[in-house]
Amino acid sequence: MLSHEQIWSAIDHLAQRNNLTASGLAKRAGLDAMSFNRSKRISPDGRKRWPSTESVAKILAATGSTLDDFLRMIGPRTSDARIVVPLIASENATGQIGANGLPGNGSAVQEMEVPGFGQESCFAIEARGGALTPLYRDGDVLLVSATAAMRKGDRVVTCLGDGGILAAELKRRTTRAAELSAPIPGGPDRVIPAADIAWMARVMWVRQ
DNA sequence: CGGAACTAAACGGGATGCTA
DNA sequence: TAGCATCCCGTTTAGTTCCG
Numbered sequence: 001m002l003s004h005e006q007i008w009s010a011i012d013h014l015a016q017r018n019n020l021t022a023s024g025l026a027k028r029a030g031l032d033a034m035s036f037n038r039s040k041r042i043s044p045d046g047r048k049r050w051p052s053t054e055s056v057a058k059i060l061a062a063t064g065s066t067l068d069d070f071l072r073m074i075g076p077r078t079s080d081a082r083i084v085v086p087l088i089a090s091e092n093a094t095g096q097i098g099a100n101g102l103p104g105n106g107s108a109v110q111e112m113e114v115p116g117f118g119q120e121s122c123f124a125i126e127a128r129g130g131a132l133t134p135l136y137r138d139g140d141v142l143l144v145s146a147t148a149a150m151r152k153g154d155r156v157v158t159c160l161g162d163g164g165i166l167a168a169e170l171k172r173r174t175t176r177a178a179e180l181s182a183p184i185p186g187g188p189d190r191v192i193p194a195a196d197i198a199w200m201a202r203v204m205w206v207r208q
Numbered sequence: 209c210g211g212a213a214c215t216a217a218a219c220g221g222g223a224t225g226c227t228a
Numbered sequence: 229t230a231g232c233a234t235c236c237c238g239t240t241t242a243g244t245t246c247c248g
């Protein structure tokens with residue numbers, strides 16, 4: 001998705017490529033020299049402001065650039081983005097996750113870099129002590145999201161109020177309980193009351 | 209249901225001042 | 229003098245409400 005930072009970064013890049021400042025680019029395009037000022041990008045109350053499509057069209061025309069050129073200036077920054085998420089251990093996950101379902105300050109034992117996921121709601125769990133068997137082996141690293149939508153069939157990590165943690169396939173989740181697949185094929189499904197669930201996160205990616 | 213009227217939000221630009 | 233920041237205002241646009 002196109003971000004506010006990307007579009008403004010592309011404008012800066014376009015100016016730089018034409019040996020201009022942002023205000024110089026604006027003037028060349030027939031816009032007010034202040035059009036691309038920082039105050040035009042973020043309002044006083046912190047709200048993100050976006051350039052109009054007309055402004056973008058004008059600077060492209062003024063620099064002899066095409067829309068494809070402009071999009072290429074956006075693209076590379078996306079793929080270059082480094083995503084670093086907190087890494088916690090499965091053996092004592094209860095105390096490391098706050099009431100908001102995310103790792104608390106300083107609770108992560110280390111950090112790991114992964115590509116392609118939003119950093120805000122993701123964290124990683126390293127399987128230890130057989131806690132996540134049989135789905136995952138010790139040493140596996142799971143990248144999970146506390147806010148991702150969960151559907152039937154998704155693999156999830158559930159932390160119980162008593163400190164236990166388990167990984168399973170989600171069969172059903174209601175406000176009263178979560179129904180998880182049996183740990184052993186053919187065995188009975190597990191129904192865990194919502195009150196016993198400290199937090200639940202969807203498995204997004206696994207390093208095995 | 210569609211058009212008119214109203215309102216709020218957002219962008220563009222002017223004025224002014226500061227800094228290198 | 230150029231570049232940039234802040235404040236402010238005008239215009240435009242999108243969203244909402246009302247009415248026939």
